[in-house]
Amino acid sequence: xxxxxxxxxxxxxxxxxxxxxxxxxxxxxxxxxxxxxxxxxxxxxxxxxxxxxxxxxxxxxxxxxxxxxxxxxxxxxxxxxxxxxxxxxxxxxxxxxxxxxxxxxxxxxxxxxxxxxxxxxxxxxxxxxxxxxxxxxxxxxxxxxxxxxxxxxxxxxxxxxxxxxxxxxxxxxxxxxxxxxxxxxxxxxxxxxxxxxxxxxxxxxxxxxxx
Amino acid sequence: xxxxxxxxxxxxxxxxxxxxxxxxxxxxxxxxxxxxxxxxxxxxxxxxxxxxxxxxxxxxxxxxxxxxxxxxxxxxxxxxxxxxxxxxxxxxxxxxxxxxxxxxxxxxxxxxxxxxxxxxxxxxxxxxxxxxxxxxxxxxxxxxxxxxxxxxxxxxxxxxxxxxxxxxxxxxxxxxxxxxxxxxxxxxxxxxxxxxxxxxxxxxxxxxxxx
Numbered sequence: 001x002x003x004x005x006x007x008x009x010x011x012x013x014x015x016x017x018x019x020x021x022x023x024x025x026x027x028x029x030x031x032x033x034x035x036x037x038x039x040x041x042x043x044x045x046x047x048x049x050x051x052x053x054x055x056x057x058x059x060x061x062x063x064x065x066x067x068x069x070x071x072x073x074x075x076x077x078x079x080x081x082x083x084x085x086x087x088x089x090x091x092x093x094x095x096x097x098x099x100x101x102x103x104x105x106x107x108x109x110x111x112x113x114x115x116x117x118x119x120x121x122x123x124x125x126x127x128x129x130x131x132x133x134x135x136x137x138x139x140x141x142x143x144x145x146x147x148x149x150x151x152x153x154x155x156x157x158x159x160x161x162x163x164x165x166x167x168x169x170x171x172x173x174x175x176x177x178x179x180x181x182x183x184x185x186x187x188x189x190x191x192x193x194x195x196x197x198x199x200x201x202x203x204x205x206x207x208x209x210x211x
Numbered sequence: 212x213x214x215x216x217x218x219x220x221x222x223x224x225x226x227x228x229x230x231x232x233x234x235x236x237x238x239x240x241x242x243x244x245x246x247x248x249x250x251x252x253x254x255x256x257x258x259x260x261x262x263x264x265x266x267x268x269x270x271x272x273x274x275x276x277x278x279x280x281x282x283x284x285x286x287x288x289x290x291x292x293x294x295x296x297x298x299x300x301x302x303x304x305x306x307x308x309x310x311x312x313x314x315x316x317x318x319x320x321x322x323x324x325x326x327x328x329x330x331x332x333x334x335x336x337x338x339x340x341x342x343x344x345x346x347x348x349x350x351x352x353x354x355x356x357x358x359x360x361x362x363x364x365x366x367x368x369x370x371x372x373x374x375x376x377x378x379x380x381x382x383x384x385x386x387x388x389x390x391x392x393x394x395x396x397x398x399x400x401x402x403x404x405x406x407x408x409x410x411x412x413x414x415x416x417x418x419x420x421x422x
Contacts (some may be wrong), residue, residue: 049318
């Protein structure tokens with residue numbers, strides 16, 4: 001597997017012990033996440049927008065309506081930064097100074113480009129749907145021509161990218177270890193609850209990925 | 212409660228039915244979230260970085276080491292965009308086109324400024340600690356002078372801001388309602404697991420907020 005490319009923009013400068021340029025780890029994080037935070041600048045103003053995304057091998061896919069600010073802006077070849085973060089735990093140290101979070105994050109930089117071909121865009125939309133729920137594109141009605149034309153898909157190569165993470169317990173100063181303060185980690189996980197059916201689906205089987 | 216200020220930058224242009232300028236709702240989302248995605252531009256390159264944050268009434272607090280890129284950059288008065296997103300559910304429609312996510316998000320724009328006064332910065336660090344776990348700043352050892360000087364706190368007014376959210380079930384096209392495809396919502400929640408104690412805390416009481 002080809003390593004990620006580290007540039008001055010993606011090099012982790014603070015706490016480099018928390019950084020990895022491991023592509024497999026980046027894919028694992030991207031495949032587990034559900035929301036990307038997409039950053040771009042318009043006239044010097046930064047914007048950060050939460051978006052649905054998907055991964056097609058070494059390309060990150062985003063999608064938005066044709067008229068959205070992001071699609072209009074990045075269609076012009078403006079650089080974007082896409083960040084996906086998984087929060088794994090609260091790190092409670094004996095000193096407030098060493099409080100932290102356990103997390104895994106991927107930052108990808110580059111220029112996103114529109115997928116112009118209708119068939120290829122349809123395939124990308126399947127990937128995006130399957131990222132919401134694995135296998136879902138084969139269960140639901142696929143996009144028709146009108147829907148395909150109303151949607152833009154943006155592709156960003158997963159190339160200039162970095163992974164940053166923190167794991168494990170608190171790192172207290174030695175002189176604090178005897179303080180009578182509980183310290184440790186509170187693990188956090190995202191949990192799926194009982195599916196809430198829409199009207200009229202009684203008797204239909206749940207999506208395979210939910211059973 | 213003073214309404215949020217909507218500007219051309221924060222006005223929600225796509226699906227404005229999903230937008231609110233309700234300050235109380237913005238605070239609710241900010242108080243529930245744990246990670247902010249902070250966007251800023253350096254030499255035209257956008258950066259989006261996950262960060263710990265806190266809320267002190269109508270000010271968003273961020274903190275970072277003095278030498279971090281964010282602190283160096285925004286200390287110079289560069290505009291930032293801070294986004295906090297809560298993912299509430301997967302929306303499974305009968306057509307792939309209407310698949311979506313339920314979420315609540317706040318976008319805040321403006322200029323972040325350093326807190327120069329040591330005492331005020333100490334108070335802000337308590338707010339940041341208590342955002343990780345309520346009441347925690349009163350339990351753990353507070354920052355000493357050296358730690359205070361190693362840390363920067365950035366303050367961003369919660370003023371030019373907007374809330375965007377999606378709730379409820381799928382919005383399928385009428386002609387799709389009879390398709391034999393299950394549709395509905397899969398609720399997602401962040402769940403705290405059993406606390407993992409650090410070495411040497413046996414017999415010490417758990418933080419009040421965890422019991």
